[in-house]
Amino acid sequence: xxxxxxxxASEARIKGQARSEERREAHYHEARVxxxxxxxxxxxxxxxxxxxxxxxxxLLRYPAxxxxxxxESGHTWPRGTEPTAAERRAVESRMTRYKYGPWDQxxxxxxxxxxxxxxITYGEGDxxxxxxxxxxxIAAATLSETPEWALVSHxxxxxxxxxxxxxxxxKTLIYERLPDAVDRPWRTEI
Amino acid sequence: MVDVAVDAGDDADDFVHxxxxxxxxxxxxxxTSRLYRYQAEVAAQACLAMLTRDEIxxxxxxxxxxxxxAFKNGSVELVSVKHRQYHRTLWNxxxxxxxxxxxxxxxxxxxxxSADNVRLRLTTNGALNTSKGNAAxxxxxxxxxxxxxxxxxxxxxxxAQYFLKIRWKQPxxxxxxxTETKKMTDIVIPDGFVATIKRFxxxxxxxxxxxxxSRFITDHxxxxxxxxxxxxxxxxxxxxxxxxxxxxxxxxxxNRGEGERGQLAEYIATPSRVLHNVxxxxxxxxxxxxxxxxREEFVYRELTVPTFTxxxxxxxxxxxxxxxxxxxxxxxxxxxxAHAETLRSAxxxxxxxxxxxxxxxxxxxxxxxxxxxxxxxDCRADAQTEAAEGSPYGARMNRLxxxxxxxxxxxxxxxxxxxxxxxxxxxxxxxxxxxYYFSDVFDVSEEEAS
Numbered sequence: 001x002x003x004x005x006x007x008x009a010s011e012a013r014i015k016g017q018a019r020s021e022e023r024r025e026a027h028y029h030e031a032r033v034x035x036x037x038x039x040x041x042x043x044x045x046x047x048x049x050x051x052x053x054x055x056x057x058x059l060l061r062y063p064a065x066x067x068x069x070x071x072e073s074g075h076t077w078p079r080g081t082e083p084t085a086a087e088r089r090a091v092e093s094r095m096t097r098y099k100y101g102p103w104d105q106x107x108x109x110x111x112x113x114x115x116x117x118x119x120i121t122y123g124e125g126d127x128x129x130x131x132x133x134x135x136x137x138i139a140a141a142t143l144s145e146t147p148e149w150a151l152v153s154h155x156x157x158x159x160x161x162x163x164x165x166x167x168x169x170x171k172t173l174i175y176e177r178l179p180d181a182v183d184r185p186w187r188t189e190i
Numbered sequence: 191m192v193d194v195a196v197d198a199g200d201d202a203d204d205f206v207h208x209x210x211x212x213x214x215x216x217x218x219x220x221x222t223s224r225l226y227r228y229q230a231e232v233a234a235q236a237c238l239a240m241l242t243r244d245e246i247x248x249x250x251x252x253x254x255x256x257x258x259x260a261f262k263n264g265s266v267e268l269v270s271v272k273h274r275q276y277h278r279t280l281w282n283x284x285x286x287x288x289x290x291x292x293x294x295x296x297x298x299x300x301x302x303x304s305a306d307n308v309r310l311r312l313t314t315n316g317a318l319n320t321s322k323g324n325a326a327x328x329x330x331x332x333x334x335x336x337x338x339x340x341x342x343x344x345x346x347x348x349x350a351q352y353f354l355k356i357r358w359k360q361p362x363x364x365x366x367x368x369t370e371t372k373k374m375t376d377i378v379i380p381d382g383f384v385a386t387i388k389r390f391x392x393x394x395x396x397x398x399x400x401x402x403x404s405r406f407i408t409d410h411x412x413x414x415x416x417x418x419x420x421x422x423x424x425x426x427x428x429x430x431x432x433x434x435x436x437x438x439x440x441x442x443x444x445n446r447g448e449g450e451r452g453q454l455a456e457y458i459a460t461p462s463r464v465l466h467n468v469x470x471x472x473x474x475x476x477x478x479x480x481x482x483x484x485r486e487e488f489v490y491r492e493l494t495v496p497t498f499t500x501x502x503x504x505x506x507x508x509x510x511x512x513x514x515x516x517x518x519x520x521x522x523x524x525x526x527x528a529h530a531e532t533l534r535s536a537x538x539x540x541x542x543x544x545x546x547x548x549x550x551x552x553x554x555x556x557x558x559x560x561x562x563x564x565x566x567x568d569c570r571a572d573a574q575t576e577a578a579e580g581s582p583y584g585a586r587m588n589r590l591x592x593x594x595x596x597x598x599x600x601x602x603x604x605x606x607x608x609x610x611x612x613x614x615x616x617x618x619x620x621x622x623x624x625x626y627y628f629s630d631v632f633d634v635s636e637e638e639a640s
Contacts, residue, residue: 010625018556
């Protein structure tokens with residue numbers, strides 16, 4: 001095999017692998033965001049704003065962080081929804097500050113994909129509002145019944161109960177209560 | 191000729207060359223550039239406000255002391271900036287009209303057809319004369335809801351007379367020309383001009399109470415505007431000082447757009463903001479700053495993720511057998527083989543810990559893999575060319591990898607800042623995944639690692 005053909009074969013392999021990883025990755029994020037939007041859609045309103053979505057999703061992805069906010073507010077986990085040992089370790093071992101920050105734009109592809117499949121809608125205007133559609137609600141209900149997603153679905157209920165605040169209020173809450181989760185010199189108060 | 195006091199002491203270390211003890215004979219250039227910098231820093235306040243205030247659409251730098259803030263609702267604010275040195279006396283009404291730029295603002299407002307969507311602002315750090323009927327009172331008579339409403343006719347008449355007097359010397363086309371008189375009070379005011387001045391005062395705001403001087407404006411803008419904007423935008427690792435300097439320099443660059451004094455406000459004030467004159471469009475575009483233009487000037491202090499997690503023993507990543515066999519086949523020395531394995535594991539941990547965890551990680555990683563792979567094949571081709579026919583070239587290839595795999599050489603980016611060791615770790619992982627070899631291709635499943 002020549003150097004050139006070896007190179008082409010390797011590139012093709014990496015691209016193929018990336019495609020399948022992207023698909024898997026997208027499905028995972030789309031499922032979680034769908035459950036979140038489903039939970040926050042009511043008869044009158046939807047989930048208001050990308051900032052709110054990103055902050056709620058941050059708490060959903062890092063239950064150990066959510067636990068700290070719950071404890072401070074005097075709330076407890078409903079039985080069976082507590083962070084698993086692996087989830088606690090994951091947060092401890094990761095530098096979570098890199099997961100928090102100006103990542104909101106990364107949700108565009110997830111939301112676009114959900115909207116394109118008529119699972120959610122989003123309103124025009126300065127602040128987008130995401131609402132579940134009828135088919136999205138059926139998909140979310142089906143997903144919630146699977147063992148893989150039941151726990152996440154229960155946790156969205158917890159978020160809805162205690163953290164249904166504006167995006168800005170959630171952002172402030174995270175900055176104030178979880179300063180180690182955001183990479184910012186905390187003492188530079190204005 | 192400047193006197194020079196030579197005061198060289200015995201100690202050579204204390205000697206200061208006379209050239210450094212001379213007071214500059216003429217410091218006008220420095221003063222002028224400081225003044226321009228001040229005006230740019232006031233314009234920077236509007237530019238920084240754009241980052242957090244949605245209602246501002248863009249800022250146009252007209253000339254050094256002027257800029258225009260365009261709002262999304264179609265209204266505009268014409269701003270004139272005047273710095274007052276400490277040694278200067280208080281502004282009185284006449285100063286404000288002439289040196290303070292009120293006549294100039296009035297002319298610009300008239301050029302805009304005195305349109306309803308135009309507001310005016312004079313920003314100055316100078317203190318206003320508080321005596322009866324003077325500048326401080328004028329400031330209180332300004333705006334749609336003035337603090338002082340008595341004596342407005344008299345004040346408007348005084349301002350009208352100052353403007354008409356200024357017109358004798360200054361070519362403001364929107365101020366009428368009247369016959370020159372010895373005494374200002376003898377000036378015959380054209381019909382309706384005082385009423386126009388009153389309408390002018392109703393759209394004017396004189397901003398002077400908490401305007402910092404040139405000595406403090408940088409600190410003020412950093413504390414009051416840039417830092418809150420960084421917080422609101424949730425940006426990480428912003429180098430505040432460098433960012434601020436770049437924003438101000440960008441404004442100065444916009445100010446320097448042309449040698450000719452610009453009068454762009456009248457075009458920007460058009461409610462539709464549609465310009466059919468391409469030349470004017472281009473001229474305004476060169477001087478326009480949008481929120482994204484300001485964001486482009488942000489300077490980041492990125493923190494590189496450490497190769498090995500501090501305070502923890504390096505873990506061993508799954509796999510590695512293929513890499514070992516390939517390095518051995520390429521005659522790479524044993525210590526380098528061991529180090530390659532360490533770097534591969536370090537990369538494995540770094541990616542697992544620092545990936546964003548959000549959509550897009552896979553494509554970011556794929557792009558970086560392709561670039562690293564490309565470099566690895568180049569290193570292999572070059573090492574092969576350098577080696578004698580049939581000789582092993584793995585060790586040379588490994589050295590080339592070390593030289594060429596640097597973050598600066600990569601166009602792809604990852605969710606965290608990487609170093610050269612991360613890149614080599616990724617390269618060794620690709621080798622372990624059987625993407626390339628350190629020798630001719632062979633069947634790794636049949637090879638025993640030594």
